[in-house]
Amino acid sequence: MFNFMLNFIFNNALKIALNFKFLCVLLGIIFFVSGCGGDNDSATSGSDDSGTNIVTKNTPQADSGGKKVIDQNKNKVDMRDNPFFRSTLEFLQSPVPVAGSVAEVESEMEAYVEVIGGNADNTGNTGGAVSFKMIPVRGGKFIMGSPATEAGRKQDESPQHEIEIAPFWMEEHEVTWQEFSLFALQILRATRKAQTEREALADAMASPTPPHTIGAISYDNSSKKGYPASGMTLYMAQVYCKWLTIQTGRFYRLPTEAEWEYACRAGTTTAFSFGDTDENIDDYAWYFDNSDGAAKKIMQKKPNKWGLYDMHGNLSEWVLEQYDVETYSKRKSNSSDPVAIPLQTGFGQVLRGGNCEDDDTAKLRSAARFFSIPEWKKQDPIIPQSIWWTTDAPFTGFRIVRPLRTPKTIEELKKYEADPEVWLNYPIR
DSSP: OHHHHHHHHHHTHHHHHHHHHHHHHHHHHHHHHHHHSOGGGOEEEEEOTTSOEEEEESSOOOOBTTBEEEEHHHHHHHHHTSGGGSOHHHHTSSOOOOTTOOOSSGGGOOOEEEEEEEEEOTTOOEEEEEEEEEEEEOOEEEEESOOTTSTTOOGGGOSOEEEEEOOEEEESSOOBHHHHHHHHTOOHHHHOSSOOHHHHHHHHSOOOOOOSOHHHHHTTOTTSTTOBOOSBOHHHHHHHHHHHHHHHSSOOBOOBHHHHHHHHHTTOOSSBTTBSSSTTGGGTOBOHHHHTTSOOOTTOSOOOTTSOOOSSBSSEEEEEEEOOTTHHHHSOTTEESOOOOOOSSSSOEEEESOOTTOSOGGGGSTTOEEEOOGGGGTTOOOSSOOSSBOTTOTTEEOOOEEESSOOOSHHHHTTTSOOHHHHHTOOOO
């Protein structure tokens, strides 16, 4: 019997092998079709901020091959519960009390100190809290742009035109890593011992993907006290403003380009807020020659006449404006609070003030314009590219403003706020 079986297998070995090969091919085809054939089961590959390969899926699948699987449908459901998707108007109804922060008219505006974070206990102690000062900026008219005679000027700064600006508060300095990290690096939820209802809402807001290399985008300053937060996109800065609004009950946003220049000039008409030449620039600004090409601690230089620090240099500051070389020629003179709503992804968003890597002081002038470019994400390891960080532009930063008149409608808010759909449709979280 044994010999019979051996002879049968030997004589039919070729048939068995061919049939087995056919079976393997058939199974392979079945798996390929089931893995790639439907819209609800498509996949794209990339890598997350830690360098891990990522596959984003529209339906759940077990993790395999060292790749991180993201269920996009689940993310969308979870994100819809995020307070970020609720109207800002809801959070402005009962602001957290802060001395000096209430004003109905311009004459009542005064400087005040905002406090966020900290570990509240039963005694009311808020150890570890972060504070920053908001400076009142009176409304008025000014001449925006630069004259043809100004040294180092560019064509996109003309023609000069008169702009009327409504009153607002502006942060005394650029947003620091201590402020920014409470949201962007997910520190607050891990340290809070007790929460008010408003703090719980703010903490419920999902946090962005951490940067691939925090040292590279922060000049190794992210853990140091008093250094400006850097390396974020305009969208990230806008999302932070929404988080801060939820946290405080006061409407915070980025300044428009016109508001920024108005505040930088502080009533002057010269190339810099301190004069027409750069003779005294080392007293007021950090730039390449005195910074070693890295951001420095805030408030180490002299402020402008309105008490605002580092408006020239240190970091280039995001403003609410999409770049157009003909912006000023298209704009009517005597405009009131103009804003060209910036794209929230891609490039071309405007920044102001110059930065610590600029070796040409003309880039630090009050009227100088600057905009984002694709090279700022050249080394971004994410596919699709991060909506949060600029891997090759650590010199980007921002400061916040709070208008005296708060927007009253959802449509008005859309001019100033981050679009939630951008975050919702971004597959890497």
